[in-house]
Amino acid sequence: MSDLERLVQLLSKLPGLGPRSGRRAALALLKRRETLLEPLAAALAAAARNIRACSECGNLDTTDPCSICADARRDPGLLCVVEDVADLWAIERTKSFAGRYHVLGGTLSAIDGVGPDELRIPKLVERARGAREVVIALNATVEGQTTAHYVAERLGETGASVTRLAHGVPVGGELDYLDEGTLAAALKARRPL
Amino acid sequence: MSDLERLVQLLSKLPGLGPRSGRRAALALLKRRETLLEPLAAALAAAARNIRACSECGNLDTTDPCSICADARRDPGLLCVVEDVADLWAIERTKSFAGRYHVLGGTLSAIDGVGPDELRIPKLVERARGAREVVIALNATVEGQTTAHYVAERLGETGASVTRLAHGVPVGGELDYLDEGTLAAALKARRPL
Numbered sequence: 001m002s003d004l005e006r007l008v009q010l011l012s013k014l015p016g017l018g019p020r021s022g023r024r025a026a027l028a029l030l031k032r033r034e035t036l037l038e039p040l041a042a043a044l045a046a047a048a049r050n051i052r053a054c055s056e057c058g059n060l061d062t063t064d065p066c067s068i069c070a071d072a073r074r075d076p077g078l079l080c081v082v083e084d085v086a087d088l089w090a091i092e093r094t095k096s097f098a099g100r101y102h103v104l105g106g107t108l109s110a111i112d113g114v115g116p117d118e119l120r121i122p123k124l125v126e127r128a129r130g131a132r133e134v135v136i137a138l139n140a141t142v143e144g145q146t147t148a149h150y151v152a153e154r155l156g157e158t159g160a161s162v163t164r165l166a167h168g169v170p171v172g173g174e175l176d177y178l179d180e181g182t183l184a185a186a187l188k189a190r191r192p193l
Numbered sequence: 194m195s196d197l198e199r200l201v202q203l204l205s206k207l208p209g210l211g212p213r214s215g216r217r218a219a220l221a222l223l224k225r226r227e228t229l230l231e232p233l234a235a236a237l238a239a240a241a242r243n244i245r246a247c248s249e250c251g252n253l254d255t256t257d258p259c260s261i262c263a264d265a266r267r268d269p270g271l272l273c274v275v276e277d278v279a280d281l282w283a284i285e286r287t288k289s290f291a292g293r294y295h296v297l298g299g300t301l302s303a304i305d306g307v308g309p310d311e312l313r314i315p316k317l318v319e320r321a322r323g324a325r326e327v328v329i330a331l332n333a334t335v336e337g338q339t340t341a342h343y344v345a346e347r348l349g350e351t352g353a354s355v356t357r358l359a360h361g362v363p364v365g366g367e368l369d370y371l372d373e374g375t376l377a378a379a380l381k382a383r384r385p386l
Contacts, residue, residue: 003239003255010233015221016214017207025207027279029237030244030253036206041237043200044222048230050196051223060223062196086220 056127058103058120060085068100075099077132079160081124081151083107083139091137099135102127107143108150119147121154128158136164249320251296251313253278261293268292270325272353274317274344276300276332284330292328295320300336301343312340314347321351329357 001009004026012022029037053059054066061067068074078099082088088101104119116122128134134155138144152162167185169178178186194202197219205215222230246252247259254260261267271292275281281294297312309315321327327348331337345355360378362371371379 003236003243004253007233007236007240010229010236011207013229014204014210014218016210016217021209023279023282024209026240027253027277028208030240033241036203037237037241040200040203041234041241043196043203044230044234044237046196047200047219047223048226048234060197060220084220086216089216 053103057101058085058105059088059101073098076130078135079124079127079131079133080135080137082137083144083147087137087139099133102134104138104147104151107138107141107147109143116150116154121151124151125154125158128155128160131158131160134158134160134162136162140167246296250294251278251298252281252294266291269323271328272317272320272324272326273328273330275330276337276340280330280332290328292326295327297331297340297344300331300334300340302336309343309347314344317344318347318351321348321353324351324353326354326356327351329355333360 008026011025050062056065056069059066138148169186201219204218243255249258249262252259295317331341362379
């Protein structure tokens with residue numbers, strides 16, 4: 001396989017890219033050698049060398065513990081359980097969470113052989129013993145909710161209070177386009193105006 | 194900027210990816226270090242080191258002249274003019290062209306300052322002097338066709354016969370969904386059955 005075919009093949013494996021867009025990406029890279037190709041090669045090499053999972057929370061960072069776990073201003077008594085680092089980033093972008101995280105790295109799945117140990121749940125239970133509250137911020141999918149129930153049960157013994165994200169109408173969302181489940185949940189959880 | 198932010202930023206610049214899919218791609222890479230991240234870093238470095246534009250036709254390859262120009266079985270009397278290496282690949286996939294190529298690398302654009310010299314048209318004219326036929330396979334867009342007309346005019350002096358791709362109904366296409374221009378062209382170019 002030529003260098004070019006190999007590059008296209010690997011780019012095609014990125015999420016969101018396929019064989020066709022992989023080819024386009026390879027050509028774009030080769031057209032922009034100094035500004036894109038070489039910097040990306042260097043960034044990937046640096047990432048491979050420097051980025052690791054935080055042994056405390058599972059976040060990805062160049063330091064271990066990660067910059068969030070090492071930040072003394074972040075409340076160690078408030079933990080937020082997320083499925084993935086992408087979800088951690090999404091919550092960080094809201095700038096409205098001052099606690100720490102616990103990244104499970106997936107959801108429970110008997111079929112794929114993902115059990116509590118693979119999801120670092122024993123470590124979560126250990127961390128939760130010192131915590132006041134654990135917010136479960138898993139995806140509102142079947143897999144996410146199954147995992148959430150299991151996690152909540154396991155956290156029962158820790159003494160931390162276990163909460164979950166609210167369901168409701170997305171900000172800026174139109175009722176007409178909302179599914180019935182969300183709308184019913186928003187109605188049930190209505191609040192004084 | 195952290196290593197991770199830098200990686201996301203560069204991935205987001207790939208065609209077909211944005212900030213969100215750039216983040217997803219970065220996480221996918223970090224989850225698959227040995228099978229994706231490290232091979233991609235190596236493939237990019239190899240591409241930066243080894244792949245160059247063929248000085249004859251403009252194709253991208255690890256050799257100069259490229260493997261197509263160097264292939265004695267490919268008819269040097271038949272040239273195919275394409276806008277981009279992606280178009281060259283598209284024609285190669287048909288396995289129905291046994292000549293050689295000339296990659297312009299874009300279309301004429303007064304606004305962007307792309308003139309005949311930027312598109313390697315003098316080199317094309319030079320190559321066409323030794324050729325029997327030049328097939329112009331530029332995109333059927335306004336820019337592509339403007340460039341095609343200019344190229345055809347410049348090739349007038351070379352003695353090579355200048356042809357273009359046929360317009361018509363795409364194979365497997367439904368008439369009902371086809372634009373009028375294509376259908377009119379297909380009707381005009383009808384052939385005995």
